Amino acid sequence: MYRPKTTLEQWRILQAVVDYGGYAQAAAKLNKSQSSLNHAVAKLQGLLNVQLLEVKGRKAFLTEAGEVMLRRSRHLTQDVEELEALADSINQDWEPEITLAVDLAYPRAWLYPVLADFLPQSRGSRIRLLDTVLTGTDDAITEGWADLVIGGGVPRGYLGEAIGEIYFEAVCHPEHPLAQMPFPLDPNELVHHLQLVIKDTSASPQEKQGWLKSELRWTVSQFHTAIDLLCQGIGFCWLPCHEVSALVQQGKLARLSIRNSSFRKHINWLVVPRPDSAGPGTKLLQELILTHRQLQAPNPVNPGLAAEE
Incomplete structure (x- = not known):
């Protein structure tokens, strides 16, 4: 069986150094010493025999190889997060809280009947209904901090259902x-x-x-x-x-x-950022939003025709 040379923590530290603009900034964000971060990245580069970062002045910059490796590492850490979230979902019967991020432009009059239908079936789940705008709506999807997102677009790599215009x-x-x-x-x-x-x-x-x-x-x-x-x-x-x-x-x-x-x-879209780890409450709320959608679903036989009512 293959045994990895590197650890998730090393990749997480590399991501932090790049995202926060240097070792000192990353150390402050991760609540670690700067020397421990330097050591972790140096060990990572040594284990791979690939230079990932080069320091110019006080800032660390990705090498060409580092850009490729960093991009792939983000998929790795995201997969682990989703896997652990899936385990949490399996272990719980019903989510204690569901976060719904909704672009400010989406008519709330379309949303309130959904929530009224959800309440009797909610089993005590709390709803966090948060307003977002433009890139902030995309962040709710790509950063995965919302369970369901209604917005004006679907970021690359995600799927969405058109629900209104x-x-x-x-x-x-x-x-x-x-x-x-x-x-x-x-x-x-x-x-x-x-x-x-x-x-x-x-x-x-x-x-x-x-x-x-x-x-x-x-x-x-x-x-x-x-x-x-x-x-x-x-x-x-x-x-x-x-x-x-x-x-x-x-x-x-x-x-x-x-x-x-x-x-x-503007077309409004419903996106489930982490469909594999969506709990029963999230799935129910998703179904209710689709039931109340203000756009007809496309005909599955001929997508160019509107579905018959």
Whole structure:
């Protein structure tokens, strides 16, 4: 039988040194001495006879071989975590707590009937319902800290079920200068006006979605704060139609007709980050969300046709 030369702890230390930017930072995060981390990585390199890191100044950098090995090691440590989580799931009849991460744009009116149906069958399981935004929603999947995730995309390497679609529209106060201009607006006109944006909940946000070219931007954490500012005549913002349609009808906000971009459609997806270790409560909640989905499931015989009701 093959006996590994290396240990999971050595690979975990290597990952920490890279992720936190050096030995000192990793030592602080792992609550270990810097010398023990140096020794662990040096031993790992010696056992493999491969240089994984090279130190330049005070920072450690991956070698070309190190990049390959690190990438593969992440699969290894993740597999072990999932294996242990699976054991926990097998050993417990019902999860004491289920974490559901939901992108802020997903209409809560679609979610509440699901939770109402879940409650009588929940067997006392607690629900942690957490709001996420953009990259923060992806983090809930890739970092595995949520049992179920509803968001606007599916990260690479994961599977998801489409459960609904929402539309975003650009709005401002009816007396805002943008609302006084002839429609459709040239997108370049927006550059010179304050844009309100919703804060990405990720610890490492990536500005890769949406129109973010305005020279002046204010960031808020909730749609309601953005709406309050808009109603004061401050800025413009892309917001979900279900959040602003009543205010538009009341004349408190105005839709902006923008050339080539008046509306944006987003598909909502349900993702189970760790399907192999999902407990019975998580599976039940997943089934209920799919039962209440706002999109028809594709026809299994002809995916191009909507399923018959």
